[in-house]
Amino acid sequence: MFTAIQILLLAFVIFAISRVYLRLKENVISARVAFFWFLIWLAALVGVSLPATTTRIAEFFGVGRGVDIIVYISLALLFYLIFRIYVMIEDLRHQITYLIREIGLSGSPKIRKNRKRSKK
Amino acid sequence: MVKVIIVVPVFNESAVIYKVLKAIPKKINGVSKIDVIVVNDGSTDKSQFEVERAGFSTVEHVINRGLGAAIKTGIAYARAKKADIMVTFDGDGQHNPSDIEKIISPIVQKKADLVIGSRFKKLKKAPLDRYFLNWFANFITLLLYGVATTDSQSGLRAFSKKALNLIDFKGERMDFSSEILLEAKRNNFKKAEVPIKAIYTEYSRKKGQKNSNAIPTFARFLVRLLR
Numbered sequence: 097m098f099t100a101i102q103i104l105l106l107a108f109v110i111f112a113i114s115r116v117y118l119r120l121k122e123n124v125i126s127a128r129v130a131f132f133w134f135l136i137w138l139a140a141l142v143g144v145s146l147p148a149t150t151t152r153i154a155e156f157f158g159v160g161r162g163v164d165i166i167v168y169i170s171l172a173l174l175f176y177l178i179f180r181i182y183v184m185i186e187d188l189r190h191q192i193t194y195l196i197r198e199i200g201l202s203g204s205p206k207i208r209k210n211r212k213r214s215k216k
Numbered sequence: 217m218v219k220v221i222i223v224v225p226v227f228n229e230s231a232v233i234y235k236v237l238k239a240i241p242k243k244i245n246g247v248s249k250i251d252v253i254v255v256n257d258g259s260t261d262k263s264q265f266e267v268e269r270a271g272f273s274t275v276e277h278v279i280n281r282g283l284g285a286a287i288k289t290g291i292a293y294a295r296a297k298k299a300d301i302m303v304t305f306d307g308d309g310q311h312n313p314s315d316i317e318k319i320i321s322p323i324v325q326k327k328a329d330l331v332i333g334s335r336f337k338k339l340k341k342a343p344l345d346r347y348f349l350n351w352f353a354n355f356i357t358l359l360l361y362g363v364a365t366t367d368s369q370s371g372l373r374a375f376s377k378k379a380l381n382l383i384d385f386k387g388e389r390m391d392f393s394s395e396i397l398l399e400a401k402r403n404n405f406k407k408a409e410v411p412i413k414a415i416y417t418e419y420s421r422k423k424g425q426k427n428s429n430a431i432p433t434f435a436r437f438l439v440r441l442l443r
Binding site: 189190192193196197199200201203 | 255275276277278279281282285288289292293296386388
């Protein structure tokens, strides 16, 4: 029998898996990214429905409780994801700057003059 | 025939930019043509009007992208115009226009590819916080990039044609300054430092690098190294 918290968490995990599937279907995320998230949520599904599994993994790694290993792994994963998002934001900023630069240069006075001449 | 392009990055400098531009020398020994281009980095004040009133051309960033981005736009412009030397000159009135000749001289004499106008090489009078921050930035530049300098954050620099064509940096804000030195190392540029006189006014201090920017700039350094 599942406890109330297990049922709530399972419902959330199933909801999350469905979102990943939908985003993949809409081509919003790539198959590789979808695979990564499926893996994460399936691990969560196993962890929630079979808590003994996490305890066994925790024992294997020499960590006291199953919950602890989940917290440790989640924290490491979150830090890594924040780093990836930071890098992605940096890339977006560079792309925006590239566009702004191209717009600025194509509108520079001499180039504007040349364009006017070529229209005549 | 030596063609020099002076790039003046501007972000909300309407109070001083007219005077700064008008003070830029029109003739320099050993230079046949001087072209001044203002990169208006998304100013929201009357900077654009003041630049046009002074009779100078601008490349406009429609939104603010930072000093590094403005300098990179200047580099793209100088490349397109086939400049022999490019000079970067701050728009806040911090630099002495007569120092332009001093910093391009080593390039004209083919002694250097990158010349840094160093405010601290012959230190006379600099605010203590600026001195400390610059020391910190120089230390980080040495630690992360292995390049020793007396003024990694100077806004007065000169690039030879070779440097202009090879240089490439990612930093879009103040962090680009140290990256330029890394590029010099990576491309084996001959680097020179020339002492210059910085004009510290209340205005230039307010407009220059903020002391509080040091930590985010350092964080961006690290992320770029780790990515």
